[in-house]
Amino acid sequence: MDEVRECMRRFESTLEDFQEALQDSMSDVRRHHEAVSPLWQDTMRREYDLTWVPLEEAIETYLRKIGPEQVETMRVKLQYLGRYLDGN
Numbered sequence: 458m459d460e461v462r463e464c465m466r467r468f469e470s471t472l473e474d475f476q477e478a479l480q481d482s483m484s485d486v487r488r489h490h491e492a493v494s495p496l497w498q499d500t501m502r503r504e505y506d507l508t509w510v511p512l513e514e515a516i517e518t519y520l521r522k523i524g525p526e527q528v529e530t531m532r533v534k535l536q537y538l539g540r541y542l543d544g545n
Contacts, residue, residue, distance in 0.1 A: 459542065461538070462535065462538050462539065462542060465531065465534065465535055465538065466535065468531065469528065469531040469532065469535065472524075472527060472528055472531060473528055475524075476520065476524045476525070476528065479516065479519070479520060479524075480520055483513075483516060483517075483520065
């Protein structure tokens with residue numbers, strides 16, 4: 458069972474790293490969008506936005522709500538597993 462606990466710890470850490478990397482990447486993309494936005498106002502941009510805006514909203518929902526909830530779920534599971542394995 459200690460192997461399971463270690464795997465869960467690594468997963469929690471990887472999930473946190475992913476969350477941080479995604480946040481950083483989205484910040485970069487937004488910065489570049491802001492820079493190009495005044496220069497790119499054509500039909501292709503409107504078509505692009507039809508795809509981009511829902512994706513951006515979904516990622517933002519993940520970053521604000523879903524991702525943190527998943528990390529917290531892993532923390533709780535690790536606590537329960539620790540109590541079970543350590544008898545606390």
